[in-house]
Amino acid sequence: MLKLGICTVTHDTPAQRWWRRGLVAANMLPANPPASAEELDRFERIMMHLRLSNGTVRTTVHNRLAAVDEKVGSILPSVFPVSTPLLVEDWAVSSGITAAEWFQSLQRIYPDVTFTASDRTLYLVEARRQKERDVFIVEPGGDPIQYIRAPFVVSLTEMQHPIYFINRAVQRRAMREWGQVAEDFRVPPEWDNLNGGWQTIYLDPFVLRRLPLIHPQVMQMRGERFRMKQHSVFTPLPHPVHVIRTMNILNRSYFTEAQLRSAAEAIWQSLQSGGLWIVGRTVADNPPQHEVTVLQSTPCGWEKVFRIGKGSEVESLVAKSLMGAAIQ
Numbered sequence: 001m002l003k004l005g006i007c008t009v010t011h012d013t014p015a016q017r018w019w020r021r022g023l024v025a026a027n028m029l030p031a032n033p034p035a036s037a038e039e040l041d042r043f044e045r046i047m048m049h050l051r052l053s054n055g056t057v058r059t060t061v062h063n064r065l066a067a068v069d070e071k072v073g074s075i076l077p078s079v080f081p082v083s084t085p086l087l088v089e090d091w092a093v094s095s096g097i098t099a100a101e102w103f104q105s106l107q108r109i110y111p112d113v114t115f116t117a118s119d120r121t122l123y124l125v126e127a128r129r130q131k132e133r134d135v136f137i138v139e140p141g142g143d144p145i146q147y148i149r150a151p152f153v154v155s156l157t158e159m160q161h162p163i164y165f166i167n168r169a170v171q172r173r174a175m176r177e178w179g180q181v182a183e184d185f186r187v188p189p190e191w192d193n194l195n196g197g198w199q200t201i202y203l204d205p206f207v208l209r210r211l212p213l214i215h216p217q218v219m220q221m222r223g224e225r226f227r228m229k230q231h232s233v234f235t236p237l238p239h240p241v242h243v244i245r246t247m248n249i250l251n252r253s254y255f256t257e258a259q260l261r262s263a264a265e266a267i268w269q270s271l272q273s274g275g276l277w278i279v280g281r282t283v284a285d286n287p288p289q290h291e292v293t294v295l296q297s298t299p300c301g302w303e304k305v306f307r308i309g310k311g312s313e314v315e316s317l318v319a320k321s322l323m324g325a326a327i328q
């Protein structure tokens, strides 16, 4: 049994998607905004299937967090007066689409808000080998996540079901081959600058091309009040802010207890005293349902402000995470 990939734009039609059944090649991510409606649709479909080397996925959709935005917006003025020049960070935002929506709703309440959206991975790299006529899709740090060799597109971060034994053989061979060329892979440091051009460079044995993971509409929204940057949830901010949101990232399915505690500490250090942390998970889509807890930082830990649904699964863990911390 096998699944064929969507390797080129001509394969990306409803009929071909139905019979090919495989992944969409990530090197079809649109390189330069503005993107056409067809490119936006493809961008969103590629996002749904990308799994990164640390096991996390990129899933996010328009309006996914609208109910969270609304509930948080309704209590925020009781914590920070609307005249506050509010500093807000949204972490692990994937393409940034839900962050942009939250920014727009916050701006209606806080005209002076400054909003930073971040994610560990803001772009991928297409590493094309001309002789072999194949392509690896690689994270900037050098971890391969997808392999494209027409007619196949296979994930390199998710084991293929044994029933698709041909895809599995392609996957195994790709991993072996990457092992032989990985040390030749490196990306120019200037590619980390989001404002740089979307260059292509030749670096034997690869032709490298940068593939942005930020939604083209979000790329165009960036400015003084709405920024995007690379950042990991484990790194404290240099300057504390009023509000931090971490939705659909700090889950037990992704991270160990020790890692979750370390992220909670980074968040506590990144908040001003009295600042809010919105943490939770989307447990169902269509319509979206969330389990969220909003915590307030205190000098000795956290205090619970409110829950949406059953609250976040990391609540109990946070109660033990900081010296003397307590959820009240």
Ligand SMILES: C[S@@+](CC[C@H](N)C(=O)[O-])C[C@H]1O[C@@H](n2cnc3c(N)ncnc32)[C@H](O)[C@@H]1O
Pocket: 052, 054, 056, 057, 058, 059, 060, 061, 064, 065, 091, 092, 093, 094, 095, 098, 118, 119, 120, 121, 231, 232, 233, 234, 246, 247, 248, 249
């Ligand atoms: C499921 S998406 C969540 C998107 C959005 N927050 C939402 O709820 O719709 C998870 C994101 O976490 C990012 N991520 C994974 N590890 C991370 C880390 N250590 N620091 C920051 N972001 C990370 C992934 O790149 C991915 O974009």
